[in-house]
Amino acid sequence: MREINKMVKKILNKYSDISFLEGKKFGIPREIILAIIAQESGGEPNIRGSSGEYGLMQLMPDTGKEIAKELHFSLNSLEDLFDPMINIKFGTYYLSKMKKMCADAKDKDPFNYLAAYNGGFGRREKSICQEYKLKVLAWYKEFLKGEGPEKIGEVKK
Numbered sequence: 001m002r003e004i005n006k007m008v009k010k011i012l013n014k015y016s017d018i019s020f021l022e023g024k025k026f027g028i029p030r031e032i033i034l035a036i037i038a039q040e041s042g043g044e045p046n047i048r049g050s051s052g053e054y055g056l057m058q059l060m061p062d063t064g065k066e067i068a069k070e071l072h073f074s075l076n077s078l079e080d081l082f083d084p085m086i087n088i089k090f091g092t093y094y095l096s097k098m099k100k101m102c103a104d105a106k107d108k109d110p111f112n113y114l115a116a117y118n119g120g121f122g123r124r125e126k127s128i129c130q131e132y133k134l135k136v137l138a139w140y141k142e143f144l145k146g147e148g149p150e151k152i153g154e155v156k157k
Contacts, residue, residue, distance in 0.1 A: 008142050011043040015056070018088050026096035033057075033092055035139035036117065039132070045084045054081035057091030067093055098124075111137060 011034055019033040040058040041047045049058050059067075061078050067090045068075045080086050098116035102124070107113075114136045115129035123129055 004142060007038060007042060008145075011037055012143070014043060015084065015088065018085060019092075022089050022092040026092045028092050028095050028099065031140050031143040032095070032114070032136070033088065034143045035136045036091065036095070036114075037088075038139040038142075039136050045087065046082050054078060055087035056084055057087050059087060059090055059094070063094060064090055 015034060015037055016030065019030045019037075022028075023030045023033050037043055037056045040049075040053075041056045043056065045056050047056075047058075048054060051060070053060055054064065059081050061081075064075065064078060064081045067073075071090075071093060073086075073089075075081070075086075081090070095113060095117055098121060099113035101121050102113045102116055107124075111133055112124050114133040115126075116124040118132040119126055119129035
């Protein structure tokens, strides 16, 4: 439990503000964004996944390129996806896209977009994606506790 609290505090200190701003822009709760960062990368911005994912929210290269086009954002290289500002912006945008697709499909589970974030919209019902969703929701509960220098619902001054 101590390691979890330590990671929660680290992620809160580093990424709370940007997660709040991007979450507000794209309609995703900051605590969900922080939970995905915890699950995907443990808050390490320069991590590379075993399938080629980049950064805090572990964006796939093709997904990063697609999001850059949709947001009219110029990537100099895929290495830009390691930048926490870009990674959180793109990851949050993608989350909002999955959330809308799940809502349009009338998914009964309001958190199914987390499973879609992990495996893609078409694979969201697969057990591995559902397990991922449960792990993110466990992190979400940790971030809701506000285990940081201030409560999670406030923006740092």
